[in-house]
Amino acid sequence: MSEVIDARGLVRRYPADGPPVRAVDGVDLVVDAGETVSVMGPSGCGKSTLLHLLGGLERPDAGELRLGGRRVDGLSETQWAIFRRRNVGFVFQAFHLVDELTAVENVELPALLLGVSRRDARRRAMDLLQRLAVAERAGHLPDRLSGGEQQRVAVARALINEPLVVLADEPTGNLDSRATGDILKLFAGLRQARQTLLIVTHDARVASTADRLLTMRDGTIVAQTRLGSGASVAGILASLADLGGEG
Amino acid sequence: MRDVIMSLLAKEPAHGYELRQWLVKALGPAGGALNPGQVYVTLSRLERAGLVEAMEVAQPSHPDKKVYELTAAGRERVQQWLADVTWSKVAPVEFHLKLVVAAATRLADPVALVDAQRLELLRELHQLQELALAEPADADGALLLEGASLRLQADIRWLEVCERRWVERESR
Numbered sequence: 001m002s003e004v005i006d007a008r009g010l011v012r013r014y015p016a017d018g019p020p021v022r023a024v025d026g027v028d029l030v031v032d033a034g035e036t037v038s039v040m041g042p043s044g045c046g047k048s049t050l051l052h053l054l055g056g057l058e059r060p061d062a063g064e065l066r067l068g069g070r071r072v073d074g075l076s077e078t079q080w081a082i083f084r085r086r087n088v089g090f091v092f093q094a095f096h097l098v099d100e101l102t103a104v105e106n107v108e109l110p111a112l113l114l115g116v117s118r119r120d121a122r123r124r125a126m127d128l129l130q131r132l133a134v135a136e137r138a139g140h141l142p143d144r145l146s147g148g149e150q151q152r153v154a155v156a157r158a159l160i161n162e163p164l165v166v167l168a169d170e171p172t173g174n175l176d177s178r179a180t181g182d183i184l185k186l187f188a189g190l191r192q193a194r195q196t197l198l199i200v201t202h203d204a205r206v207a208s209t210a211d212r213l214l215t216m217r218d219g220t221i222v223a224q225t226r227l228g229s230g231a232s233v234a235g236i237l238a239s240l241a242d243l244g245g246e247g
Numbered sequence: 248m249r250d251v252i253m254s255l256l257a258k259e260p261a262h263g264y265e266l267r268q269w270l271v272k273a274l275g276p277a278g279g280a281l282n283p284g285q286v287y288v289t290l291s292r293l294e295r296a297g298l299v300e301a302m303e304v305a306q307p308s309h310p311d312k313k314v315y316e317l318t319a320a321g322r323e324r325v326q327q328w329l330a331d332v333t334w335s336k337v338a339p340v341e342f343h344l345k346l347v348v349a350a351a352t353r354l355a356d357p358v359a360l361v362d363a364q365r366l367e368l369l370r371e372l373h374q375l376q377e378l379a380l381a382e383p384a385d386a387d388g389a390l391l392l393e394g395a396s397l398r399l400q401a402d403i404r405w406l407e408v409c410e411r412r413w414v415e416r417e418s419r
Contacts, residue, residue, distance in 0.1 A: 042411065188380055204403040205396070208372040215362060217414070225366045227373035236374050240277035240395055 002069070004165050004196045005031035005054060010063035012049050023049040024060070025219030031165070034194030036187070038207040041216035047200045048169055050216070054198065055088050055167045056080040068164045085113055089158030089166040093173035095150040097142040097157075103149075104129060104138040107156045114161055121160075128156035132186060148179025155186060165196040172206050184209055248289050250328040256299060256317040257325050263287050263313065275388010276378050290315055298324060339402065346409060350416070357413040365406045372399045 007029040013020040023046045031037050039047045052058040053065065056072065065073040067087060075083060090096075097106045104125045111121035129135040132152040134145075142150055151171060158166050171187075172180040180203070187209050190197055201207050208227060215223040252266055267286040271278035293299040298321035301313045317325070342364065349355040379392040 042407065184376070185380065188376075204369060204372060204400050205376065208369045208376060210373075213366065213369055215366070223362045223366060225370065227370050233374050233378065234280065236371055236378075236395075237277040237280035240391060241274050241280040241282075 002033045003030050003066070004033050004035075004068055005029060005198070006064075006066040006069075007054065008064045010050070010053055010060045010065065012046075012053055012058060013061050022219050024053060026063070027219075027221055029054075029214070029221070031196060031198060033164075033196055035212065036191045036195075036197045036199070036210040037212045037214065038199045038201060038210035039214045039216060040202065040204075040207045043202070045216040046219040047216050049219075051167050051169050051198065051200045054165075055090060056084055085110060086161055087164040089161070089163040091151070091154050091158050091166060091168035091171045093170035095142070095147075095154045095174070097150055097154060099142055102139050102141055103134065103145065103153045106142070106153055107160055110157060111160045124160055125156065128159055129153070131189075132156050133182075146179065147175050148182050151175060151179070151183055152186065155183075159190075159195070165198060166190070168197065168199040168201075170201055170203075171199065172201070172203055180205065248285060249293060250325065252286065252289055253293065253298060253317060253321050253325050254328070256315055257322060260302075260314045260316040263290055263315070266290075266315075273387050275382060275386055275391055277388065277391065293321070297321075339405070343409075346413065350413070356417075358410060358417065361406050361410045361413060365403060365410075368399055368403050368406070372396060372403070375399065 007027060010024055010027045010029075011022060012024040013022050025046070027046075027050060029050075039050065041047050049058065053060050054067075056075065060073055063073065064071065067083075070083075072080070072083060097103075098109070101109065104122065107125035107128060108121040111124060112118070116124070126135060126138065129138050129152075132155060134149050134152045134156070137145055137149055137153075142153070145153065151174075155166075155171075158168075172183050175183065184205060187197065187199070187206070191209065191211065197210075199206060199210060207213055210227060212224060212226050214221050251270070255261060255266055255269060263286050267281070267283075270281060270286065274281065290299065290301075294301055294315075298318055299315045300318055301315055304312050304314050306312055346357040346360060349360055350357045375392055375396045379389060379396065382389045382392060
């Protein structure tokens with residue numbers, strides 16, 4: 001299987017006052033095509049910094065990074081911007097939609113920047129909004145949308161150029177329980193469609209939708225597991241149906 | 248189990264088979280995991296305790312069938328059960344003691360125990376969510392899965408509190 005993310009010994013130091021702090025302290029991470037990975041850990045453990053490194057929003061101080069087989073840790077700012085536009089979709093906690101553009105205009109923007117024709121970009125954007133059940137809101141500005149709708153629009157925008165990988169940073173951090181449920185269903189759909197996806201989250205419900213879960217502490221990965229293994233469905237069902245057999 | 252069956256019988260007398268069918272439906276996907284004999288074992292215990300009464304009903308082409316009816320004592324127990332607010336598993340006391348004893352005896356690293364436990368609960372949550380996605384949203388079973396999922400999330404949050412505490416203790 002091809003590796004979409006291949007990171008070796010990634011380090012990111014912050015020049016805080018006094019001795020530099022290692023926010024990411026030697027992370028090795030391989031994510032295969034079609035895999036969904038979530039990263040959990042206490043705040044300050046380095047999980048968001050790791051996501052920024054993987055998407056080129058920050059540069060590592062040491063280590064190597066390959067995305068889709070291409071070495072990217074040495075790219076210039078401009079090269080990164082071009083690479084990212086085509087290959088990386090971002091979803092952020094605060095949605096980051098452009099306020100002056102309607103929902104569909106936000107979604108088609110990354111395609112237009114890649115040189116896709118207006119007609120094709122609009123068609124693709126409308127298809128995605130349809131799939132994510134926000135098509136009827138396509139003509140509205142972001143401030144007329146609920147948080148859940150804004151995040152679905154942001155996910156559509158992340159997907160429009162069919163990226164190698166979608167990186168999501170606390171995607172449900174600003175959403176209520178119901179809207180979180182909608183985003184969970186959406187991620188489950190992406191997982192079924194084999195979209196490579198890395199989610200940084202402190203929400204156990206969101207984290208547990210993934211194929212694989214990483215736990216970070218103090219800038220390193222301290223534990224990881226395949227979520228589909230272990231706990232058996234039969235065991236869970238039996239405990240749910242356990243009404244106290246003693247009678 | 249006992250109280251649920253008595254409550255069903257408070258409405259009208261029923262056969263063991265009907266009671267079982269009702270339970271399977273109310274439990275949704277977990278219904279399949281219900282032990283087949285459990286309803287009958289429970290009914291005979293309730294009968295011995297004088298909480299239900301069995302009547303043989305003649306059937307033309309089959310052996311006689313038992314119909315169960317709630318007694319006055321059973322009816323009183325049902326009222327008590329409905330008013331009872333006892334909640335099982337209020338705190339995972341056993342796990343808490345495991346952490347304290349592991350730290351005191353140095354038999355294991357409490358933080359590693361928390362990590363392992365959390366991964367196991369997240370695996371369970373993963374399975375629950377898969378089941379929930381497959382269940383129609385308006386089915387009774389979906390509500391049970393939601394409850395189980397919320398409790399797991401609360402347990403996972405508590406493990407995060409445990410993690411912070413034990414990381415701080417270790418770094419002292």
